[in-house]
Amino acid sequence: MSEQPPTADDASMQPTDEPPPPTAAAALRRRRSRARSRPPQLPWDGVAIAAAVAVVALAALSGAGGSVLMAVVLLAGLALVVVAALRRDAAVAAVAAAFAAGVVLIATGIALGDRAQAAGGRGSPFPAVVGLPLTRARALFDRHGPVRYVIRRVSYGARGTVLRATGYSTDGTYGPGSTITLVVGSRPPQP
Numbered sequence: 001m002s003e004q005p006p007t008a009d010d011a012s013m014q015p016t017d018e019p020p021p022p023t024a025a026a027a028l029r030r031r032r033s034r035a036r037s038r039p040p041q042l043p044w045d046g047v048a049i050a051a052a053v054a055v056v057a058l059a060a061l062s063g064a065g066g067s068v069l070m071a072v073v074l075l076a077g078l079a080l081v082v083v084a085a086l087r088r089d090a091a092v093a094a095v096a097a098a099f100a101a102g103v104v105l106i107a108t109g110i111a112l113g114d115r116a117q118a119a120g121g122r123g124s125p126f127p128a129v130v131g132l133p134l135t136r137a138r139a140l141f142d143r144h145g146p147v148r149y150v151i152r153r154v155s156y157g158a159r160g161t162v163l164r165a166t167g168y169s170t171d172g173t174y175g176p177g178s179t180i181t182l183v184v185g186s187r188p189p190q191p
Contacts, residue, residue, distance in 0.1 A: 045092050048083040052076035052099070066110040073102050123173030129162050134184050137162045145176025157185020 059072040077099030084092035124144035129137035134151070141147050147167075157163045164183035168174050 045083065045087055045089045048080060049092060049095050052080050052095070056099075056102075066106060070103055070106040070110070073099055073106065077103065123169060123171070123175040123178075126165075126168035126172055126174050129165050129182070132162055134160050134162060134182065137165070137182060141174070141180055144174070147174065147176065148179045150179060150181040152181065152183050153186045154183055155186060157187060159186055159188055161185045 053076075056069075056073055056076050059069055064072065077096050080092055080096035080099060083089070084096055127137075127140040129140055132140075138149065141149075154163065161184065162182050163185050165180065167178055167180035169178075174180065
């Protein structure tokens with residue numbers, strides 16, 4: 001008998017030192033054991049959002065001015081943009097967009113506040129002087145600073161009584177330096 005070279009069938013019958021190929025169940029067990037050995041990971045996205053909101057809340061509650069608050073919100077938003085880019089998380093990107101909208105709102109509020117201050121200080125409420133004697137009406141106006149008077153006397157109404165008063169601004173106030181027009185009656189009292 002001549003010896004023939006070993007075939008593939010003969011080689012598979014020979015015992016080897018290699019372990020058999022893993023089955024699906026064995027692979028699943030191996031993955032589970034690795035997962036158990038790993039420590040749980042922190043949800044960094046949620047931590048970043050919570051930290052940004054906490055920093056902004058602390059700045060707001062501390063009474064920081066508008067510019068400081070705007071800077072804090074801007075920096076927190078930029079930090080969230082970086083986290084969103086690194087983690088590729090849409091939720092963090094949405095919160096960063098909300099922070100950007102907050103910066104725009106704060107800047108708008110600061111601009112409107114500056115504009116209101118430039119328009120002048122707040123005036124004093126215009127007193128109800130119709131029906132009062134002229135001297136008492138002037139005393140009420142003079143309490144809030146010197147004003148200029150234009151007194152117009154008319155032929156009707158009781159003598160020395162204010163019949164009409166104008167000179168207040170659109171919000172119903174007046175301030176020092178305002179021009180107050182008083183219409184005063186000049187008719188003598190009836191006996």
